[in-house]
Amino acid sequence: MRPSSRLTLCGGRARARLRALCISVRSPQPTHIVTETKYSIVVPVFNEAESLPELYRRMCAVMDGLDGTCELILVNDGSQDGTPQLLRALQAADARVRVLEFSRNFGHQMAITAGLDYAGGSAVVIIDADLQDPPEAIPQLVAEWQRGAQVVFAVRAKRLGESWLKRSTAAAFYRIINRLTELHIPLDSGDFRLLDRQVVLALREVREHHRFMRGLSVWLGFRQASVQYVRQERFAGVSKYPMRKMMRFAADGITSFSYVPLQLATTLGFIAASMALLGIPAVLLLRLSGYYAFEGQATTLSSVLLLGGVQLIFLGIIGEYLGRIYNEVKKRPLYILSAQLGFTDSRRDIPKP
Template structure:
């Protein structure tokens, strides 16, 4: 007889002590219905509350649960990377710790995987418990990414997905420091399909992503998978130079034809401030990409593990 297929559910968490017990109960109920060897791997991303104590308690209560504690808070993308690196299974499901993505959808993911798909991702039809501004900015971000990136990142899709073993191995070869996981999931390619679902409100606690962090996350995604901002800066600089040259020619001709009664101060300041603003914007864009090259050149580890609690064998 062939060995049972193995499935690992990776759950990165930061200050989610209140949500994890209810989430684990739902995951356990789903694993009980699947005809495979299911496991759960929690990753504590340097939480400051009782998240690690809750994870160890869950591991004590259920032999299918293991947990990793990182040495500090590295951010969700790197915590997720740590979980994927330690997942030893034929397929892996990525699940947020807040309970907004339903574990009850995992059997549908597994069914698609068994049909031959390497990446099965959930596409959000609705997003409960989020403000209209967050929904609007999220929708705008995915549409901007679709315009700027040559890698087709699925719209309205988070990290909730299943990866086959070969997709996971391919992802493991990508070791860049600035990680936009939604883009990396799409970049590896292979056969992919979407399953639409209704995203629920959080089980407990509050979101760790403020609008400022979401803005920086959007910059991370755009600069990781597109050089269009650099090209735009080049075109804006070229257009500005042409306009400045044309304006200079006009000033010379006007002076030769009608003389120059010494033009006013306001127009001069407008031109100076406009050109200065364009230059600073271009320097800022260059700085974003240069900073990423600096981080890559240092070649530091993506994360450090403080404690590893493997699943029990009983």
């Protein structure tokens, strides 16, 4: 089947751009047939139909310049636009492209996990599809890996096109999590990074459901390095991480690696109990001496409301930890695949989801 017929499901401008790209790879050269992959590039994709043609074009240029065989693993996280059709067309046109399709939206971190599970490269790069992280920075990560680093972080020297609120909350989050945990996540780093094969195999052994991949790759250890790059504006579309998802992501990061919120509840409980133990004798003494300065109910009501509010807050924190335990003991799969395209080689070390 010719590439043009494969693209009948793709619409509008994206279809035309993709057809032009597919023509150039209509007859893949033998070098594109992966026998022993050196580099795997994992790209989580969610409703990125507008960005995919440009992403593929730039990825091809990067892969052609690397010193070994490459595979591009595109993980469709339950997209609802034209993304699935575009991914299938790319895979049919280029033997280096592999596609994993989720049965529904399982989330960005699970998409990364699936890509790592199926990656066959000696070095695995994780990068988002929105092109804020430029594919052209991948050779910098590879150079550090070739110098012996096993985890190479891409650190944002500048963040173009992001609001002051997003920049400030991101900076605060990394500082908070580094203080609350024993991890040291490089400031202004994201999911864009390179992992050595040994690190990927170690990550596959970690099957927790509430995943904070940025923390897990630091927690594993190994030799780590970083490179700096300029984070670009989004190529097309809107961010898939609204404030609500960012707050949930931050909660997953803190609760996955720190018990400090629970310890804080215990500390405040001891402080409140100590104040009560000191306050009761003082009130009794004032009452017996005939001097009682606490007229009315306002003070009592305020104290009860304050303590009640604090208790509810910490009950919620305890509930967050209990909810995570509940999700773990159910032992459900981390993700469910509806399709695997382009994986012609046998990969016996793929873990169960």
